[in-house]
Amino acid sequence: MNWKFSVKPLLIATLPLSLAMPAASQEDDGSAQAVFAGGCFWCVEEAFDKVDGVLATTSGFSGGNVADPSYEQVVDGDTGHAEVVEIEYDPERVDYETLLYVFWRNIDPFAEGRQFCDVGDSYRSAIFVLDEEQRELAKASREALAERFDREIATEINDFEAFYAAEEYHQDYYRKNPVRYNYYKAACQREERLEEVWGDEAGGHRAGASLG
Template sequence: MATELATLGGGCFWCLEAVYQELKGVEHVESGYAGGHVADPTYEQVCDGSTGHAEVVQVRFDNEVISYREILEIFFTIHDPTTLNRQGNDVGTQYRSVIFYHGPEQESVARQVINCMGAVWDAPIVTELKPVPEYYKAEEYHQNYFRQHPLQGYCAFVVAPKVSKFRKTFSDRVKSAA
């Protein structure tokens, strides 16, 4: 088994975490913060937009089951990569679309996928592409959030539709237990 990490930001980390937890080949998903200038930031600090951090997920996956390219193709279908610092009603740099690559191979694949996705979207892709910076795990209450709080308002009206879209679009890639 060959595991690899992907670090992605595309709006609220609860949305990305909920989808990737259901994806075949994904071993672990963790919500966190990356890309800013404050060490060990809190959720409150990140939310006020002054830290420079984005809400991200780190996805550990078995690249013999699913490729990094497939991880990114799913990423581009579960968030809007054309809105700068915004996903729906979530506004601010902490919600930006960003791929933090782990090495030159991931960078190359990400550039290829971004170029391909440019033909799919009606507006230019604004997803940042940067080397992975220092990563900070989010507070424990953010981990597995959707699984623990599926009826919470944001989860019911924002996260659940993204998970549903993922299940429908990628039904052959959903873990059987999901």
């Protein structure tokens, strides 16, 4: 059974905001989309909200076989979904390669079926690609890391099919509930593991850094 660390606060269920989104990396307004799974979507939101050129982040679910799932359904298992963050960004200010750089340095790329203290398939790491260009860039970045660390990278690269937004109380959780969020994050030892894997690159916000 999937679980999050026992210090994670109990949340009051609200009506879901779930909305299926079609696969399209470029929008009519010139913005672009990316979808990443990196364990707890609260933490992934926080990481990408810091990136210049990211316009919006939305926590939700992708990769499964159940339409419009609730948070409880996903973490209980059997839906096939992972916790993901959909990122809307301005490609004139930040490119997909930079988003990949930030993604990798905010996950443990060697963990299978988990991230940090969050255990279960819904917490797997994955890149959901929306077009062939994203696929090629994602594959190249994963291969570069496999060569760098000389070991297998567990992170999946999957075709994006649909995105379902999580309930409202999950959106911007780190901003709305900073004390509880920071306690959860510290107890999960997320930052310690990132530093163990990535050293000074942990967090991935060094401008102009290479993908490998």
